[in-house]
Amino acid sequence: MDDDDDNMTEHNLLLNKKDFGPDTNLQTNEFFESIHVDMEPLRIAYLTISENNATIRKTNATGPGATLMHILKANIGIGLLTMPNAMKDAGYVFGPTILLLMGIIATHCMTVIVTCSHHLCAQLQLPALSYADVAELAIAYKFKKRYWGMIARIFVNAMLLLTQFGFCCTYLAFISKHIILLIENSGAMPINYRLIILAILPIFILASYIRTLKYLAPISSVANICILYSITIILVFSSLTIAEQGALGPGVEPFSTTPISYPLFFGNVIFAFEGIGSVLPLENKMANPKFFQPILWLGMLMIISSYAILGLLGYFAFGDNLADVVSLNFPKALTSPIYVLYSIAILYLIFGIFSSYLIQFYVPMEIIEPPFLRRIKSPIKKLILQIIIRTILVIFTALIPIAIDKINLLVDLIGAFSSSCLALIFPAAIEIITFWGAKRYRLPFYVWIVKDIIILGIGLVGGVIGSGVAIYKIATSF
Structure with a gap:
């Protein structure tokens, strides 16, 4: 049997959702014993998951439509609203071209993580893995060094947290600046941006105490509708602005004449493809995971198209006059009924991004809190500790935008530094380690290795240079 057949057998094993029996547990135990892992907790955990796997999938499984919606929600955020700035940093010819290329590479890397997860699950007879699990087990399984695998897990979780x-x-920062825009529209005296952050901080602290996603789900559903309305208004407003001007905005160029802006474009684009951390959870929840990769490609094609359309329209409309995010280019005074629609769009954006904050904040809590809470028996003490941890971390998320008030530069830095690791560097490295010596994509070993090395190079060079330029721009903005 050739390598392709081996991979297909492993893939089908996962797709058939077979519960694994005693032989499976023995193989898993032998593997973990070979890398000196304490077996009893792992044996209980994996045995429990294996026995309940089929039931869980039947009760919580998602169909293709729901999965597509989750993919769209996971990848469309502030990165979409900063995309006109990305086009300004690259030009209207170079920008969309590289956006398409980076979108294809980022989507491919998402499928790489899924395929590596299938392979490791089949090899070790495990039901499902997270991103950090894949990184840890790929290295631990290949090199039989648990410590190395733990380091990989720490790196992945650290980048996820960042x-x-x-x-x-x-x-x-986004919410504060849009509150200021609403205040200006009402004719009131403008308030300092940093004072707005301090004023709304207690609301975010209290909201962070929500500890279960089921209470956030209804808010998230309404927020998605609000964001969709707001994006529609932005597209209409940008189109009307171009029509009224009768020409493109000032400084619109096919290629940027400022070389230092290209690394910023890289960071912005990688930041925009922010959903790689949600890929494995979504694939694991599908009733028929064999449909996941086609749905993923369809969803990412829709996302890339949305980025290109809004990015180009915003850039064409405002050119060098673009604000940090395109929605801040809305008119500053209510002189006609149509401006009421703009103010409603701003309100909806504030609500939608507030909901996104709560959901994004929930993810690191799942990583940070368990090591502290598992040592405490008293429920009251656990609750108090959770409140303390969440309060401190929400305050931390406020201190950064208080210090740095440029949303687009924050996006560029986060994208270049941490998102490039998660979206490009880690997937390529994990694939090399997982499938070293194997035939992949019906290609010889050296061909796909070169492919992964190129992706690694793009991630490393773009990440280092992009981070450096973003830090320089932030430092010189004070």
């Missing part, structure tokens, strides 16, 4: 908290920082 990215999630980075999202929260940009969301707070």
Whole structure:
């Protein structure tokens, strides 16, 4: 049997959702014993998951339509609203071209993580893995070094935490600046941006105490409708602005004449493809995972198209006059009924991004809190500790935008530093380690290795240079 057949057999094993029996547990135990892992907790955990796997999938499984919606929700955020700035940093010819290329690469890397998860699950007879699990087990299984695998898990979780908290920082900055825009529209005296953050901080602290997603789900559903309305208004407003001007905005160029802006474009684009952390959870919840990759490609094609359309329209409309996010280019005074629609769009954006903050904040809590809470027996003490942890972390997410008030530069830095690791560097490295010596994509070994090395190079060079330029721009903005 050739390598392709081996991979297909492993893939089908996962797709058939077979519960694994005693032989499976023995193989898993032998593997973990070979890398000196304490077996009893792992044996209980994996045995429990295996026995309940079929039941869980039947009761919570998602269909293709729901999965597509989740993919869209996971990837469309502030990155969409900063895309006109990305086009300004690259030009209207170079920008969409590289956006398409990076979108294809980022989507491919998402499928790489899924395929590596299938392979490791089949090899180790495990039901499902998270992103950090894949990184840890790929290295531990290949090199038989548990410590190396733990380091990989720490790196992945660290980048996930940086990215999630980075999202929260940009969301707070976004909401504060749009509250200022509403205040200006009402004719009231403008208030300092940093005072707005301090004023709304207690609301975010109290909202962070929501500890279960089921209470956030209804808010999220309404927020998605609000964001869709707001994006529609932005597209209409940008189109009307171009029509009224009778020409493109000032400084619109096919290619940027400022070389330093290209690394910022890279960070912005990678930040926009923010959903790689949700890929495995979504695939694991599908009733028929064999449909996941086609749905993923369809969803990402829709997302890339949305980025290109809004990015180009916003850039064409405002050119060099673009604000940090395109929605801040809305008119500053209510002189006609249509401006009421703009103010409603701003209100909806504030509500939608507030909801996104709560959901993004929930993710790092699932990583940070368990090590602290598992040592405490008293429910009251656990609750108090959770409140303390969440309060401190929400305050932290406020301090960053208080210090750095440029949303687009925050986006560029987060994208170049942490998102490039999660979206490009880690998937390529994990694939090399997982399938070393194997035939992949019906290609010889050296061909797909070169492919992964190129992706690694793009991620490393773009990440290092992009982070450096973003830090420089932030430092010189004070």
